[in-house]
Amino acid sequence: MGQPEKFILIDADVFIHLKLVGLLIYLPKIIEPYSLSMLKNVLDELIRFRSEKNEILNLIDMMKILIINLDSIDNDDMIYEYAKLITTMGDGESATLAYARFSDKKIISNNLSDIRNYCEANGILYLTTIDVFDVAVRKGIISLNEANEYMNTLLQKEKKVPDTSIESYRISRLYSYRKIQYFLSD
Numbered sequence: 812m813g814q815p816e817k818f819i820l821i822d823a824d825v826f827i828h829l830k831l832v833g834l835l836i837y838l839p840k841i842i843e844p845y846s847l848s849m850l851k852n853v854l855d856e857l858i859r860f861r862s863e864k865n866e867i868l869n870l871i872d873m874m875k876i877l878i879i880n881l882d883s884i885d886n887d888d889m890i891y892e893y894a895k896l897i898t899t900m901g902d903g904e905s906a907t908l909a910y911a912r913f914s915d916k917k918i919i920s921n922n923l924s925d926i927r928n929y930c931e932a933n934g935i936l937y938l939t940t941i942d943v944f945d946v947a948v949r950k951g952i953i954s955l956n957e958a959n960e961y962m963n964t965l966l967q968k969e970k971k972v973p974d975t976s977i978e979s980y981r982i983s984r985l986y987s988y989r990k991i992q993y994f995l996s997d
Contacts (some may be wrong), residue, residue, distance in 0.1 A: 814892065817936050818846040818877065819938075822920035823856045828940045828970055830870070832961040839874055841947045842994050845917070848877040852906035883908045889913040900925040911935045917993070919943060921971060936990055940965070941972050941980050946994045948977060 819842055826849075829835035849911045854871070856890060858864040860972060871878070889909050896905035911918050917936040920926050930937045938946075944958040953961075958977045965972050974980035 817844060818848040819917045819919055820848050820850065820879075821853070821876070822907055822918065822922065823853050823903050824921045824970075825919045825940050825943065826853075826857060826867075828921060828965055828972075829869075829943065831968065831970070832964050834953070834961065835870060835942075837947065837952055838943070839952065841943055841952055842919075846877065846915055846980055847880055848916075849873060850903065850910055851878055851880045851882075852904035852908040854878055856901070856903040870932065879910065881910060884910070886913055896929075903991065908933075908935070923971075923973065936993070938990055939973060939975070940970075941974060942991055945980070946991050949991070949995055 814918070821838075829838055834841075849871070855915070857867055861867065863945065881890070889912070890911060893905050893909035896908055900908075901922075903919065904922055907918055907920065908926060908929055910916065911930075912933045912935060918926070918930070919938045919940075919942075921940045923939065926937055929935070941962065944953070944961055947953045948955050948958050953979055962972050962974075963974060966975065974983055
């Protein structure tokens with residue numbers, strides 16, 4: 812089975828956030844027309860030391876998330892970039908960023924301290940958990956109140972989100988409508 816032409820790479824933190832608030836199974840609908848993909852390095856991070864390993868694997872299977880093994884990619888520049896990145900950040904983020912850079916893919920990650928500058932310097936479009944909530948609201952999949960409740964749930968669980976509400980995020984310097992327009996249908 813070949814890789815879909817349009818897909819977006821998901822990182823472990825966003826997977827965990829969306830699973831925590833019950834929105835994960837809606838992610839394929841939220842990111843249409845893109846398909847979901849995940850680097851094997853990210854999958855390994857997700858299931859390592861987790862009691863819900865089988866549940867995570869079942870969700871990945873049910874959601875038809877394409878798993879990409881970086882080791883099977885024949886791109887020396889990508890492998891070199893991964894080796895360089897792994898010295899400064901985690902395995903999953905390093906693999907995702909290297910793959911995104913050399914395959915012109917978009918990513919969903921909430922690890923802004925690791926990814927933001929790199930993505931901006933290399934022209935990689937990235938979404939955060941709150942961007943996913945924003946797209947879901949704009950597509951009518953969840954209400955604005957639900958999105959804000961999800962954000963509060965994450966904040967109460969001490970998960971990082973870049974703002975406290977969708978409304979305040981939309982007027983912040985971090986917000987970019989350009990980032991989410993790819994996921995909104997005409």
